[in-house]
Amino acid sequence: MPIDHTLSPILYPTRRHLLGASGALALGGLLPGLASAQAAWPAKSIRFVVPFAPGGSSEIVARSTAVELSKTLGQSVYVDNKPGAAGNIAMSEVARADDQHTLILGHIGTLAVNPFIFDKLPYDAAKDFKPVSLLAKVPSLYVVHPDVPAKNLKEFIAYAKKNPAKLSYGSAGNGSAGHLAFEYLKMTSEIFMLHVPYRGTGPMTTDLMSGRLDAAAVGAAAMLPLIKSGKVRCIATGSIQRLPQLPDVPTVAEQGFPGFEMTQWYGLLAPSTLPKEHLDKLAIEAAKAVKAPDSLKRLNADAAEAIGSTPAEFAKFIASEQARWQKVLLRAKVKPD
Missing domain, CATH: 3.40.190.150 (Bordetella uptake gene, domain 1)
Known part of the structure; x- marks a missing residue:
């Protein structure tokens, strides 16, 4: 009986259909491999x-x-x-x-x-x-030179208001985290202090310890050893809660400025x-x-x-x-x- 080529290719697939089907099967077999290759990240250091x-x-x-x-x-x-x-x-x-x-x-x-x-x-x-x-x-730590007559933030703010433009604070440079921290405190407490920008925390810290600067706001990592050795005095922390490393130092928020955070x-x-x-x-x-x-x-x-x-x-x-x-x-x- 002769084959009727008008019948459905599903029943009587031609060579073109067979090739298409085998290609699709081959591609389907490759898809998991492609997905695996895409998921293999990172591929290098x-x-x-x-x-x-x-x-x-x-x-x-x-x-x-x-x-x-x-x-x-x-x-x-x-x-x-x-x-x-x-x-x-x-x-x-x-x-x-x-x-x-x-x-x-x-x-x-x-x-x-x-x-x-x-x-x-x-x-x-x-x-x-x-x-x-x-x-x-x-957290930023607010610190002062030991000669500054303030044991805490309240005393420091009161002293700054009685001596406008007398106190100076240093930072690692304009726009640095330390600069922001002190400007934020100034804005919140309505005090004025002279900003002295340095090129890095190192030289600023040197001048703070020598008394050329009165105060600074610095990340805890750099200040903790100096605080413990008495080279600077911490008057407040910018953290939400007191730090375990400085349990006796109250936060800025505790000293009259609820919600204050500087980290x-x-x-x-x-x-x-x-x-x-x-x-x-x-x-x-x-x-x-x-x-x-x-x-x-x-x-x-x-x-x-x-x-x-x-x-x-x-x-x-x-x-x-x-x-x-x-x-x-x-x-x-x-x-x-």
């Missing part, structure tokens, strides 16, 4: 850029996170310090990185300050990066080109990394609080910090060095 010189809180947070991520991601994560231009050099470079294996440590300065004090930034804090996780907060903060950012599936994986591991036992030990030693947020939580936090500090920066008329 990850560069974790820190936009500051080695040392201090940024180093502790970055290295603690990098060590733990190296264990869970299956690839080494190494810290690359790249300071300069208030963090703008590093942020600009990472914003344009397209290798999917370059990350950066976000900071209050690069994300909530620089956008409002520079007329033109080489990066867009909102568009060029994807927030991954808020890693840690480091430096550090988070993990990725270039905006990082695919969502990689971002989600990284966020989960980063949140666990800062709360690993070894990380907590390192961070707690320097009064740093481990956070470990989701990308959405970190994005919301950045937006709230930008709104808060924009007001302070405009009032203080802060300009970059």
Whole structure:
């Protein structure tokens, strides 16, 4: 009986249909492999850029996170310090990185300050990066030289009001976290003090200990040893609660300014080109990394609080910090060095 070629190709497949079917089967067999290849991230070592010189809180947070991520991601994560231009050099470079294996440590300065004090930034804090996780907060400590006649914040504010323009405070530079911290206190307490910007925390601390400066607001990691040795006196902490390392020092909020908080903060950012599936994986591991036992030990030693947020939580936090500090920066008329 002759074959009727008008019948359905399902019943009588032609060579073209057979080839199409076999191709589809072959492609279907490849799909799991393609999906596996896409999921195999990271495929090489990850560069974790820190936009500051080695040392201090940024180093502790970055290295603690990098060590733990190296264990869970299956690839080494190494810290690359790249300071300069208030963090703008590093942020600009990472914003344009397209290798999917370059990350950066976000900071209050690069994300909530620089956008409002520079007329033109080489990066867009909102568009060029994807927030991954808020890693840690480091409280600012308000300290004075031992010769300043104030044992606590209330006495210091009273003394400053009786001696307008007599007191000076130092910072690591215009727009630095220490600059913000003291301007925030000045605005809240309605006192006036002369700001003396330095090029780094080191030289500022030297002048504070020698008495050339009266006061400063500095991250806990750098100040705790000096406080314990009596070289400076801590009159208040910018944390929400008292620090276990300084149980006898009240917070700013306790001393008449409810709701006051001043902390430096550090988070993990990725270039905006990082695919969502990689971002989600990284966020989960980063949140666990800062709360690993070894990380907590390192961070707690320097009064740093481990956070470990989701990308959405970190994005919301950045937006709230930008709104808060924009007001302070405009009032203080802060300009970059």
